[in-house]
Amino acid sequence: MNEVTNLLMNHRSIRHFEDKPLSREQIETIVLSAQAASTSSFVQAYSIIGVTDKEKKAKLAEFAGNQSYVAENGHFFVFCADLHRHDIMGQMENKDVIPAIESTEKFMVSVIDAALAAQNAAVAAESLGLGICYIGGIRNDLEGVSELLKTPDRVIPLFGLAIGYPSKKNDQKPRLPLQHIYHENEYKQDEAVYREELEMYNKIISEYYDERTGGKRKDTWTGQIAGMLEKQTRMYMKDYVQKKKMDLR
Template identity: 65%
Template sequence: MNEIIETLLQHRSIRKFEDRLLTDEQIKMIVQCAQAASTSSYIQAYSIIGVKDQVKKETLATLAGEQGYVAKNGHFFVFCADLHRHEVISNVENVDITESLESTEKFMVAVIDAALAAQNAAMAAESMGLGICYIGGLRNNLVEVSKLLNVPKRVIPLFGLSVGYPAHSSSKKPRLPLEHIYHEDEYMQDERQYKEQIKQYDDIVSAYYTERTKGKRTDRWSEQMMKMLEQPKRMYMKEFIEKKGFSNQ
């Protein structure tokens, strides 16, 4: 097993960081690694906003649901779906690309491009001995986040990435069985087997929480998912995305 695979398999979210900022050289290297990610048709439909201003970081922490590690870290990155630059180019080249920019397909391309870049950034940071935590909570208040970061139309802040020197070692959460995730040739639809795999995973997750919390938590994965999905969240998203000039067609 090589070092890259070892780093990937040892990933865990870090939510407490040392009071130590990343250097400009580290930030630049992480962004360059993000840019090395694959991109659909070379479109590069994303941007990254690095937030150094402490007041802004604290505001983002509040907007993300009082997540302190958004404010206290080595550096905070915000990954955005971005078709703004393409609209700028269209004005320069005098070509009408509105239909493409507002298509659901290009919205998906921008989201996928940003996600691929972010995972490269995360891997680069972890390979440097840093810890990371993705922050989806920014989507709780995208109108306010967009204003704070001064993003134009056709740019959507998708999620944040807290990066820094880990102040503690967190345990690695067990993932779904490989057999449940990986299908060959076609989607496996044996419902009996499917349910059994979930049950086995629920037992593993429950044992993980029992050991980690000394019995204070015993919840199963299925139980967690139903509690989360039972109450719809961020139902403003479709309207917000359309107002930003994405996915109107």
């Protein structure tokens, strides 16, 4: 264990922030840390939009299901998969890059690049004593988000990252056991063992909720997540992505 691993293993989402903006130096440090993340073949297929306009933040909060911490934070970042610049570079270099940037592979590259950059940004922010919360809820209405942020074709807002000074810290939720997540040499295929591990984790999560809520809630993890997955949400996504001229081949 060291300072970095302690920081990583003590992560928790923060949903209550002080009314205090980040400094320009903090913002630039976070973005530069994001840019230092690994990127597939140096493609750098992502962009970051910082949202400071209060009306736009309020609208993003509305898109995200009226989550107040989308509007009330030190700074709100939107991470985007971005192959727009690659379209432009193809024109600059007189190269036919369209089949590649419209492929599922490059779409995956852009999503992975954005996620890697975002996690660097999150860790950098936490190292500065700030709190963070990822916001997938902006995908509830990507047409609205795209219009609000004026993202062109081949740019897809993926998620937000609210960062600020914590005014309240939430409890850390127990993660799945290491032996359930980590497979060595090949994927474990014994379903009985798999189910046993999930039942053990269900007990841990149920006890966590019971203690956190004073007995008002005793959810299991499999019950909670299966219930969520049973509800079909954001099923427009494939059409939206292809409308933005990505994931076409």
